[in-house]
Amino acid sequence: MCLDNTSRLRGRSDGNGATRERNEREILAAAERVFAQYGYRGASVQAIAEAAGLPKSNILYYMGNKRSLYVRLLERMMGRWNALLDDISVEDDPAEVLEAFIRSKMQLSRQHPEGSRLFAAEILGGAPFLQSYLRGELREWVSSRARIFEQWAERGLMDRVDPVWLIFLIWSATQHYADFEAQVLGITGRDEISDADVERITAFLTRIILKGCGVKPRKT
Amino acid sequence: MCLDNTSRLRGRSDGNGATRERNEREILAAAERVFAQYGYRGASVQAIAEAAGLPKSNILYYMGNKRSLYVRLLERMMGRWNALLDDISVEDDPAEVLEAFIRSKMQLSRQHPEGSRLFAAEILGGAPFLQSYLRGELREWVSSRARIFEQWAERGLMDRVDPVWLIFLIWSATQHYADFEAQVLGITGRDEISDADVERITAFLTRIILKGCGVKPRKT
DNA sequence: GTCTATACGAAGATAGAC
């Protein structure tokens, strides 16, 4: 007699999908933490559900299955990553570009430590889901940057160092504080890495790397 | 009438425990690979058994349980690590010491990439088994080195940089090639990192870091 | 010493009640 099942339930929900959106956000955040901590295999849907405060089947209802949830998180992280890799040109000032690169990379790891660790765990395990990304998109990005570094060296704006190793050096140095946070905290006796620490580390890395590459100080 | 069970079996085996030794070595090597790839939770005893070419219960017979196998591997890796951290003094030449440090750290990662990744996965997951090692032994080691770096700076042998951040920089840069090997291979299009690559990377890192810290060139 | 068989819980995933 009364409303059918579908409309009754539609009526009970908010109608604009706000609940779904909120739940999805919660699930993605919780899953990022759990996958980052235990890796793809080590993470259980149950653990993600508990972290999100939802029943297990709810996770699978929203995300289909464990695999696609994981892929979605990786893609989200790659998106954040791509967002900060805007174009640079030979005409730019090397000191400025390298400093901005180090700074934005530090901030990305800082703002998304779980995403950073998720990515690290994926690579550590042989990058089963990211092979094509690494061999395609990312490889292209590295090549194009490398060419610019080489041109800077030709113009005498910096030393002739292998640009690819330089990019890896910046990546490893900046990611370290997110990925190996447990080690950094344990050794330094801190219980968190503060904003001031991040500022000091950024300045330290910028200084060592710019000086180490013989980059001429900023024009500004 | 014939021999009792125990002696019969002793008689059948080699008697000097060579089989046991060989099996243990195989198991440890296989487990290191599997734990490195999947992390503690993600690794299954079954997968380790298959990698070692032995039945599952054999693994548990030799190692007791999954946990103690894992701990044993961590301890083995910490042992290798400690072995290369011999004493240095203020009297030594900074350039020589830092270069030797970078070189030996690169070689450790090179010779034991699975051990390196195992350690990385443990830290990534919040170092549940290594908390006390980090807060104790390793912390002490870092402090003592840091003091020496500071004294070198006071003597004008290098810039006044934060010695702890410097140690982290060297660690992250050198471990990167083992831990993120999949990324390095994907981006550079290599299918392995050769000895010559390691040599080039070592030279690159040494150059950037020494120059970046304003270390006076070697006396030799 | 070594392996097969098995106990028992937790894994991912789905069916179906509400």
Add this chain to the structure above:
DNA sequence: GTCTATCTTCGTATAGAC
């Protein structure tokens, strides 16, 4: 849309045959 109940497979670990 959401959750409980359940299916099947795989997890660690052990008992006991050989």
